[in-house]
Amino acid sequence: MTTRAGFIALIGEPNAGKSTLLNRMVGAKVSIVTHKVQTTRARIRGVAMEGESQLVFVDTPGLFQPRRRLDRAMVAAAWGGAADADIVVLLIEAHRGVTEGVERILDGLQDIAKGRRIALAINKIDRVEAPVLLALTKKMNDRFTFERTFLISAEKGHGVDDLRHWLAAEVPESPWLYPEDQIADLPMRMIAAEMTREKLTLRLHQELPYQLTVETDAWEERKDGSARVDQIIYVLRDGHKGIVLGNKGETIKAVSKAAREEMEEFLGRRIHLFLQVKVRTGWMDESERYSEMGLDFKDGN
Numbered sequence: 001m002t003t004r005a006g007f008i009a010l011i012g013e014p015n016a017g018k019s020t021l022l023n024r025m026v027g028a029k030v031s032i033v034t035h036k037v038q039t040t041r042a043r044i045r046g047v048a049m050e051g052e053s054q055l056v057f058v059d060t061p062g063l064f065q066p067r068r069r070l071d072r073a074m075v076a077a078a079w080g081g082a083a084d085a086d087i088v089v090l091l092i093e094a095h096r097g098v099t100e101g102v103e104r105i106l107d108g109l110q111d112i113a114k115g116r117r118i119a120l121a122i123n124k125i126d127r128v129e130a131p132v133l134l135a136l137t138k139k140m141n142d143r144f145t146f147e148r149t150f151l152i153s154a155e156k157g158h159g160v161d162d163l164r165h166w167l168a169a170e171v172p173e174s175p176w177l178y179p180e181d182q183i184a185d186l187p188m189r190m191i192a193a194e195m196t197r198e199k200l201t202l203r204l205h206q207e208l209p210y211q212l213t214v215e216t217d218a219w220e221e222r223k224d225g226s227a228r229v230d231q232i233i234y235v236l237r238d239g240h241k242g243i244v245l246g247n248k249g250e251t252i253k254a255v256s257k258a259a260r261e262e263m264e265e266f267l268g269r270r271i272h273l274f275l276q277v278k279v280r281t282g283w284m285d286e287s288e289r290y291s292e293m294g295l296d297f298k299d300g301n
């Protein structure tokens with residue numbers, strides 16, 4: 001049996017439909033995986049199995065013209081994710097065509113093109129007529145030599161199987177990057193913890209205490225269909241607590257709101273999220289804590 005596996009980055013302007021497409025591609029066998037493997041700059045968003053191929057999708061924030069420092073960091077992260085990937089799929093919106101933002105991405109693509117395959121996916125085809133699509137396909141391919149062009153509707157599912165099959169055939173021959181049982185049922189708790197961690201990262205950016213971890217402490221199903229989720233944010237030093245809480249608790253409030261909204265969207269149900277910040281000195285030394293988080297103790301993460 002020849003197995004294949006590879007990293008795939010979906011890039012595009014904000015709102016292009018990256019999350020919608022990702023959710024569709026990971027489909028039933030999805031999982032959001034909470035640990036970092038191999039890529040240093042990008043985090044793993046999901047893993048899909050297609051035949052004997054394992055497709056590992058890396059997280060890439062939308063690419064846009066950065067203004068603030070945080071924006072710049074996000075755009076750099078998106079390009080970092082693309083540069084680490086085996087295959088890059090540029091997602092654009094059919095009805096918007098070659099926007100200024102798309103132009104900018106096309107310029108950036110030249111720099112990372114070496115050593116990786118780049119495909120184009122024109123999304124939201126449900127919004128335009130066929131001649132528009134043909135003209136757009138031509139225009140884009142005149143600007144950049146894409147290996148393939150897919151016409152898709154991430155929302156309606158059109159063309160998504162074709163894209164996934166192509167990706168499965170094109171990722172390199174390789175052992176799987178994740179054991180199958182790990183991707184089958186990663187507990188929702190870990191996913192939720194990762195969502196909170198992500199919001200903290202976005203919010204705190206460089207201020208983020210580097211030795212910080214989030215654990216879901218309790219998950220309680222409620223009769224009305226909602227769930228109460230209790231999470232603890234562990235920091236190493238007392239001084240870090242204040243950073244996470246923010247002035248008058250505003251940081252943690254904003255993080256909690258953003259994380260809750262993401263959990264609700266992901267689960268399609270109401271979530272009551274309760275966050276606590278605790279100091280746990282010495283947790284960095286506990287190797288089992290690392291393996292619990294899926295991190296490799298050796299690599300100094």
Ligand SMILES: Nc1nc2c(ncn2[C@@H]2O[C@H](COP(=O)(O)OP(=O)(O)OP(=O)(O)O)[C@@H](O)[C@H]2O)c(=O)[nH]1
Nearest residue numbers: 014015016017018019020062123124153154155156
């Ligand atoms: N009509 C139509 N709408 C779509 C399609 N795919 C996605 N959308 C909509 O486009 C919007 C943006 O989709 P997202 O998946 O959130 O886009 P994104 O690229 O992940 O956005 P960012 O997270 O901001 O980078 C949502 O309202 C989707 O419902 C499609 O195929 N057709």
